[in-house]
Amino acid sequence: MDVALYDFVRGPFLRFALFVFFLGIAYRFFRVVFLGLPPDYARPKGNPYYMAVKKILIKPTMGWTFNEIFSRRAVNYVGGFLFHLGFIGLTFLVPAHALLWQEITGLPMPTMPNIISDILAYAALGSLVVLTVHRALNPVLKLLTGKDEYFANFLIAIVLFTGLLATRWAGSGYVWLLSLHMLLADLLIIYIPFSRLSHFIYYFLSVGFMGWNAGKRGVSF
Amino acid sequence: MAVVVSKEEIGKEEIEKFYQFCKNSINTEVAAYLEACVRCGICAEACLFYMGENVAGRIDPTLTPAYKADLLRDIYKENYTFWGRIKKLLGFGVKITPEDLKEQVKLVFYTCTNCDRCTKACPMGIDTPRLVSIVRGALTYAGLTPKDLAEATNLSVEKGSPLGVDVQTFLQRLEFIADEYEVEIPIDKAPSDYLYLPSSIELMKFPSSVASAVKVLNRSGVKWTMSTIAHEATNFGLFAQSREVTKEMLRRVLEGAKALGVKHIITPECGHAYQSMRFVAPNIFPREWNFEVINIVEFIEKMIEKGNLKITKKVLKERSTLHDSCQIGRRGGVLREPRKILNMLAEDFKDSVLIPEHNICCGGGGGVLVIADADYYRQKAFISKMTLFDKVGAKTIVCYCANCMLALNKGSQELKRDYKFVSIVELVAEALEDQS
Numbered sequence: 169m170d171v172a173l174y175d176f177v178r179g180p181f182l183r184f185a186l187f188v189f190f191l192g193i194a195y196r197f198f199r200v201v202f203l204g205l206p207p208d209y210a211r212p213k214g215n216p217y218y219m220a221v222k223k224i225l226i227k228p229t230m231g232w233t234f235n236e237i238f239s240r241r242a243v244n245y246v247g248g249f250l251f252h253l254g255f256i257g258l259t260f261l262v263p264a265h266a267l268l269w270q271e272i273t274g275l276p277m278p279t280m281p282n283i284i285s286d287i288l289a290y291a292a293l294g295s296l297v298v299l300t301v302h303r304a305l306n307p308v309l310k311l312l313t314g315k316d317e318y319f320a321n322f323l324i325a326i327v328l329f330t331g332l333l334a335t336r337w338a339g340s341g342y343v344w345l346l347s348l349h350m351l352l353a354d355l356l357i358i359y360i361p362f363s364r365l366s367h368f369i370y371y372f373l374s375v376g377f378m379g380w381n382a383g384k385r386g387v388s389f
Numbered sequence: 390m391a392v393v394v395s396k397e398e399i400g401k402e403e404i405e406k407f408y409q410f411c412k413n414s415i416n417t418e419v420a421a422y423l424e425a426c427v428r429c430g431i432c433a434e435a436c437l438f439y440m441g442e443n444v445a446g447r448i449d450p451t452l453t454p455a456y457k458a459d460l461l462r463d464i465y466k467e468n469y470t471f472w473g474r475i476k477k478l479l480g481f482g483v484k485i486t487p488e489d490l491k492e493q494v495k496l497v498f499y500t501c502t503n504c505d506r507c508t509k510a511c512p513m514g515i516d517t518p519r520l521v522s523i524v525r526g527a528l529t530y531a532g533l534t535p536k537d538l539a540e541a542t543n544l545s546v547e548k549g550s551p552l553g554v555d556v557q558t559f560l561q562r563l564e565f566i567a568d569e570y571e572v573e574i575p576i577d578k579a580p581s582d583y584l585y586l587p588s589s590i591e592l593m594k595f596p597s598s599v600a601s602a603v604k605v606l607n608r609s610g611v612k613w614t615m616s617t618i619a620h621e622a623t624n625f626g627l628f629a630q631s632r633e634v635t636k637e638m639l640r641r642v643l644e645g646a647k648a649l650g651v652k653h654i655i656t657p658e659c660g661h662a663y664q665s666m667r668f669v670a671p672n673i674f675p676r677e678w679n680f681e682v683i684n685i686v687e688f689i690e691k692m693i694e695k696g697n698l699k700i701t702k703k704v705l706k707e708r709s710t711l712h713d714s715c716q717i718g719r720r721g722g723v724l725r726e727p728r729k730i731l732n733m734l735a736e737d738f739k740d741s742v743l744i745p746e747h748n749i750c751c752g753g754g755g756g757v758l759v760i761a762d763a764d765y766y767r768q769k770a771f772i773s774k775m776t777l778f779d780k781v782g783a784k785t786i787v788c789y790c791a792n793c794m795l796a797l798n799k800g801s802q803e804l805k806r807d808y809k810f811v812s813i814v815e816l817v818a819e820a821l822e823d824q825s
Contacts, residue, residue, distance in 0.1 A: 308430040
């Protein structure tokens, strides 16, 4: 029975989740793209296209230059950076995950050593907890946060936690634990297009426009 | 002829108008910004109003830029997204009360100067001024512009200037300036290459600024003139986000520039004047607007580069710093030029920011200065600005926007500080004084 569940969450259900994910993300992305833009006849002062590409590539490193904001919001910057690094790194490069992606895509995937994936997992989980606590206490964040954020954080946290636990577990019930981890991961994949977690796809549009405007106005930042 | 209205009572009609305007303003760029927000709240730390309030230990989370776009975001969601539409069908749609709209007036008219600092700090690059402008436009469309701003805007349509400067007053003031400062001012002189427009703030409150600009223009040796048709540079249509007013004010500039056959328009030390003529006008008159629009600071730098103007004297001896006008600097790209000029003019110039784009707004831009109800917030914002002046220990602050100077002067007086605000063009004129 437990093997059947294991096969289900690793096979058909994962495929279904990925299907929903890609369809949902494509819908959300193109729905916004197809809204259209008014023409802009003002002659640009710089190079908007170059700046748009540049900002998309380097924007995540630019927040650090605002040092007085950084000093007040180090939790957001450091925590956010560690979390994203961990989350993206773990999703694709943990040996067990890479094997799975290899099976699905048929392409060879690079892997990272276990020691690094362990560090990333602790860093991501730790920063997620800290960020959530910060979210609950900071008055600005309290106003901005809805149920969506807490639910997403909770879901990601238990996916990370069960995954981390699975690498340490040696006793009975290992298959159950692994199945639970994958079931939750599948649910997370399905949940992404329905929530603010899909911000990663809007990053390209939003930051692209910001860079475009910076190029139009001839500012470097 | 009241174009912009300021109603006291908010009824169903106003709410509906607000809603429709917001709904119709959505395009790819706006939707991308609305969708991209990750609720991190970092923009709050970049906002001068929030920062100023914070100094006293009182945290007002509603001043967060992301929060200012939340009603617009809700309206967007229920009209353009799958879940939003379903929610609306089930009766869980956005319900706007008159109180909500009153809050929006406070959020977008009193506590936002469209300074763009939050955009630079936002990890997702969200252009909050763009979203705030839509909400401002919607409120104006619904007839809920703050009273003081509506009056000034209407006055600018009626008389030609928000301070009520009509052609007669304009000519009187120029005559006064010509006499007082002993300068020659060409008016309606054709053919000319350059058209210079003063802003009425300079004309009425800082006449020496206009005189200095005239001196610099005369000295640079270009063929230039002022116009009696295009005599006002400021555009209150942008503050109220009324397309009608923006268009009407720009139409006058276009008419004046066309009548004189000029190729270049020089905007004065005024933020929104530059913004409206450089970036807005080409989209309102795509075919007719064939002018090169430059700011007076850009012009001076160009003339120094060409060798028409030579600055050899350092006129500013004491420690000084630069205050950037957001609409000319951060949103207009004129940041390198004033620094270059000021380095020639000042002996002890110390920049208060490491990256010019990080400079803090004066707190009075975007029409906030004329709204009396916003005074409390403007004073708090001035505290944020003051920290930068005090950081470098400068009492002399060089500005390149008359509106900034007015707002900073006011803030400085209200908070009993002894800063001295000087215009960069005046310094240039002073440095050129003794040259033959």
